Amino acid sequence: MVGFSQVGAESDWRTANTESMKSTFTEANGYKLIFDDAQQKQENQLKAVRNFIQQDVDYIVIAPVTETGWDTVLQEAKDAGIPVIIVDRMIDVSDDSLYTAWVGSNFLQEGYDAVAWLGDYLKKNNRSDDDINIVTLQGTIGSSAQIGRTDGVEEKMKDYPKWKMLERQTGEFTQAKGQEVMESFLKTYQDIDVVIAENDNMAFGAIDAIKAAGKTCGPKGDIIIISFDAVAAAFDSMIAGDMNVSVECNPLHGPRVAEIIQKLEKGESVDKIAYVQEGVYPADTAAQEKPKRAY
Amino acid sequence: MNKLIVFVKKLTGTRLFLPLFCLVLVLLSNLIKTPTFFQVTIKNGVLYGYIIDVINRASDLVILSVGMTMVVAASGGTDISVGAVMSVAGAVCCYILAGGLQTVNEFQNPYILGVLAAVFAGMLCGCFNGFLVAKMKIQPMVATLILFTAGRGMAQLITRGQITYIRVESYKMLGASIPGIPVPTPVFVALLVVILTYVLLKKTTLGLYIQTVGINSRASRLMGIKSSRIIFLSYVFCGLCAGVSGLVASSRIYSADANNIGLNLELDAILAVALGGNSLGGGKFSLLGSVIGAYTIQALSTTLYAMGVSPDQIPVYKAIVVVIIVALQSTELKKMAKRYQTGREVGKKVA
Numbered sequence: 001m002v003g004f005s006q007v008g009a010e011s012d013w014r015t016a017n018t019e020s021m022k023s024t025f026t027e028a029n030g031y032k033l034i035f036d037d038a039q040q041k042q043e044n045q046l047k048a049v050r051n052f053i054q055q056d057v058d059y060i061v062i063a064p065v066t067e068t069g070w071d072t073v074l075q076e077a078k079d080a081g082i083p084v085i086i087v088d089r090m091i092d093v094s095d096d097s098l099y100t101a102w103v104g105s106n107f108l109q110e111g112y113d114a115v116a117w118l119g120d121y122l123k124k125n126n127r128s129d130d131d132i133n134i135v136t137l138q139g140t141i142g143s144s145a146q147i148g149r150t151d152g153v154e155e156k157m158k159d160y161p162k163w164k165m166l167e168r169q170t171g172e173f174t175q176a177k178g179q180e181v182m183e184s185f186l187k188t189y190q191d192i193d194v195v196i197a198e199n200d201n202m203a204f205g206a207i208d209a210i211k212a213a214g215k216t217c218g219p220k221g222d223i224i225i226i227s228f229d230a231v232a233a234a235f236d237s238m239i240a241g242d243m244n245v246s247v248e249c250n251p252l253h254g255p256r257v258a259e260i261i262q263k264l265e266k267g268e269s270v271d272k273i274a275y276v277q278e279g280v281y282p283a284d285t286a287a288q289e290k291p292k293r294a295y
Numbered sequence: 296m297n298k299l300i301v302f303v304k305k306l307t308g309t310r311l312f313l314p315l316f317c318l319v320l321v322l323l324s325n326l327i328k329t330p331t332f333f334q335v336t337i338k339n340g341v342l343y344g345y346i347i348d349v350i351n352r353a354s355d356l357v358i359l360s361v362g363m364t365m366v367v368a369a370s371g372g373t374d375i376s377v378g379a380v381m382s383v384a385g386a387v388c389c390y391i392l393a394g395g396l397q398t399v400n401e402f403q404n405p406y407i408l409g410v411l412a413a414v415f416a417g418m419l420c421g422c423f424n425g426f427l428v429a430k431m432k433i434q435p436m437v438a439t440l441i442l443f444t445a446g447r448g449m450a451q452l453i454t455r456g457q458i459t460y461i462r463v464e465s466y467k468m469l470g471a472s473i474p475g476i477p478v479p480t481p482v483f484v485a486l487l488v489v490i491l492t493y494v495l496l497k498k499t500t501l502g503l504y505i506q507t508v509g510i511n512s513r514a515s516r517l518m519g520i521k522s523s524r525i526i527f528l529s530y531v532f533c534g535l536c537a538g539v540s541g542l543v544a545s546s547r548i549y550s551a552d553a554n555n556i557g558l559n560l561e562l563d564a565i566l567a568v569a570l571g572g573n574s575l576g577g578g579k580f581s582l583l584g585s586v587i588g589a590y591t592i593q594a595l596s597t598t599l600y601a602m603g604v605s606p607d608q609i610p611v612y613k614a615i616v617v618v619i620i621v622a623l624q625s626t627e628l629k630k631m632a633k634r635y636q637t638g639r640e641v642g643k644k645v646a
Contacts, residue, residue, distance in 0.1 A: 008456075009451070009456035011456075011457075011458070012458070014456075015456060039448070138606060141606050141607050167603055168605070169603075169605075169606050170606035170609075172555075173555075174552065174555040174558075175548040175550070175555075176544065176547055176548050176555070176556075179547070179548075180348075180352055180596075180600075181600060183348055184345070184348070184597065184600035184601055187345055187348075187601070188329070188601065188603065201458075201552075204548075208471075211339075212338070212339065212341065212343075212471070213338055213339075213343065214338040214339050214343075233398070233458070233460065
């Protein structure tokens with residue numbers, strides 16, 4: 001019996017995350033899943049976890065709304081002898097033994113992947129020796145996705161002395177802000193070669209801004225668009241020829257969580273931190289990949 | 296010489312002088328780092344330049360602040376639900392135009408139906424707020440807090456937690472531009488709302504009634520003005536503005552993003568009213584002041600982007616500028632300055 005407390009249903013990504021859990025922990029697979037939607041409120045999650053403890057579930061899975069405020073309720077779970085697995089966002093607790101394992105995305109690795117893709121792409125197009133000007137649309141400052149992706153890109157960019165980061169500015173993960181900031185970038189810098197948008201929505205905004213400025217983007221255009229998340233709409237954008245690549249942020253946590261539970265059942269030890277597999281999806285394969293996507 | 300002093304005094308004495316002065320100051324500060332700030336060219340048949348960005352991007356906020364001014368003036372309170380109402384309006388419009396689907400490439404229902412429904416939804420939200428404030432006598436902030444929290448949830452319900460995309464060229468026009476017209480459409484929408492409201496207030500007694508009710512609602516009731524009806528109407532009007540603004544915001548991104556449309560914009564709208572030199576305690580108000588305030592806020596954002604201020608410092612700079620602008624307009628500061636001046640003059644005479 002597994003209790004799962006989900007954040008809510010605020011995006012396609014979240015819906016796919018929920019769906020992955022539900023389809024993994026089916027009765028056919030030998031599980032009984034108790035699902036709770038917290039509607040973006042931590043107090044609902046605390047209530048849900050306490051309910052799980054009372055119902056004496058075997059495992060508790062939490063996709064936390066916030067990082068802090070978990071100590072008390074996780075201590076209760078620990079006292080009841082129920083292992084807790086955290087998915088997606090990390091939690092900040094005084095004692096690491098309060099949870100058994102964490103499953104989620106490696107945002108730093110996503111940043112590395114983006115740089116690696118750009119390096120290969122430029123080499124393929126014989127532009128390795130050119131000066132490359134880059135601007136970044138950052139996510140909401142302080143979010144783990146923003147920190148990981150910004151740091152990952154910055155770290156690996158050092159290997160490419162010809163690349164220059166002109167400016168970074170936050171687009172707060174929204175399409176409207178992404179567009180507004182990109183409009184400003186385009187006026188300040190005349191020769192932008194690459195736009196890195198730390199999520200797909202901001203990339204859509206940036207694409208609109210670029211088109212409005214009379215420039216082109218995508219595989220056949222002047223400006224290369226690199227994005228993160230790889231949601232369904234990003235595949236549409238790549239098929240339309242506007243976006244070059246999107247680095248996946250995989251929401252399909254279910255199988256990985258099940259793996260950990262199986263290990264625990266057998267009495268084996270598990271790694272504290274488990275990353276999910278994430279791919280890089282360039283535009284030229286977008287049309288073939290899209291039908292295979294679960295979200 | 297004397298005439299000039301009188302003229303300057305008259306100019307600086309008008310109510311709109313300080314808000315306008317602050318706006319111009321913010322805009323001119325760009326010349327230090329971005330000399331091309333005021334340059335306007337034409338790209339793709341549409342005007343292009345930083346200054347156009349300011350005017351275009353401020354439109355949503357201008358529309359909101361017009362509604363907010365009415366609410367503040369009539370009830371002495373603020374409507375903090377406008378951002379959420381924008382998102383409801385966007386969701387309603389996209390839901391109808393997409394016919395319940397998640398992504399469409401053509402309208403499933405007539406465009407006008409979606410627009411009217413969105414505006415109607417905004418007014419309905421305004422009716423709810425107005426009913427709570429005017430009839431149930433609940434404090435405005437508490438009353439509108441209900442929709443502030445519930446509004447986005449409602450919008451999420453309508454869009455079923457997904458972002459609904461309307462990928463139709465004619466849907467984008469309201470938020471971008473109409474082919475052949477060089478000025479972005481949101482500018483016209485904002486202008487239309489401001490002019491219609493201005494005419495409504497000047498040609499009818501409504502403006503006077505709103506001020507009277509705001510200054511003293513009991514006294515105005517004794518004078519024969521139905522103050523609760525005026526307050527109710529002001530909230531309905533504010534809801535209408537939020538609906539229109541939501542439509543523009545949704546058209547900009549040709550989708551209904553229930554989580555993000557109008558996020559935190561209610562605070563900017565209240566700030567716009569305050570920056571315009573209006574008292575948040577109600578009563579006398581200046582519509583144009585709020586409009587200038589709204590442009591000032593957007594000018595500030597665009598300026599900070601143009602100057603390349605790093606994103607984690609932007610809130611600090613914004614706060615500093617807002618504090619300075621508000622301080623410049625405070626009557627206490629003016630009194631202090633006057634006292635200091637007369638003190639010096641007296642000192643001179645004595646000497």
